[in-house]
Amino acid sequence: MKKMKEIIIASSIVLGVAAISVAGYFLVKHFIKNNTFDGDGMVNDRCLSCTYHFGGGMERDSVSITVKETDNETAALEVVSCSSPDYEEITENYTVSFDSLEKIYQIYKKYEVAKWGELPESELIALDDPVISISIKTVNTTVSFDSTKEFPKDAYTIISEIRSVLDECIEQAKSSEQPGAAE
Secondary structure, X not given: XXXXXXXXXXXXXXXXXXXXXXXXXXXXXXXXXXXXXXXXXXXXXXXXXXXXXXXXXXXXXXXXXXXXXXXXOEEEEEEEEEEOOOOEEEEEEEEEEOHHHHHHHHHHHHOOHHHOOOOOEOOOOOOOOOEEXXXXXXXXXXXXXXXXXXXXXXXXXXXXXXXXXXXXXXXXXXXXXXXXXXX
């Protein structure tokens, strides 16, 4: 009788371990199927595009800068500007290094932008102030925020750092090739 109990307990343990192993196998298989990994075995997320916009307000001048992935070596840069006195929209297109998106992604990770969630509307909106907005699309998520919302404490630092990266892209693009201008 004692031997029978031991066999039942041992069998139960083996079946429990097997059930947990099978469940773990399917969870890992599902995770691998839905995620790509980098060399360290971490989920490989990267920046696919970033758009910065500054404009509106009393002056009505605006600039929109978008950089988006074209392949693993290059990215497309589009600069759309509109300024007084004519308010004519000018579009410039360039090809830039993919490194710009990697720099933006490092800023995104550094300040944990993906954790911000939906930001509440700001109660301190001046209707004649220009609006600043940023949209970052990664493999796993898209995060957008603008100055009509209540920013987390690091938002203006993030905006400044991203704008610096975009300004570097524009400077490099203009020094290395002629833009394809479209109006």
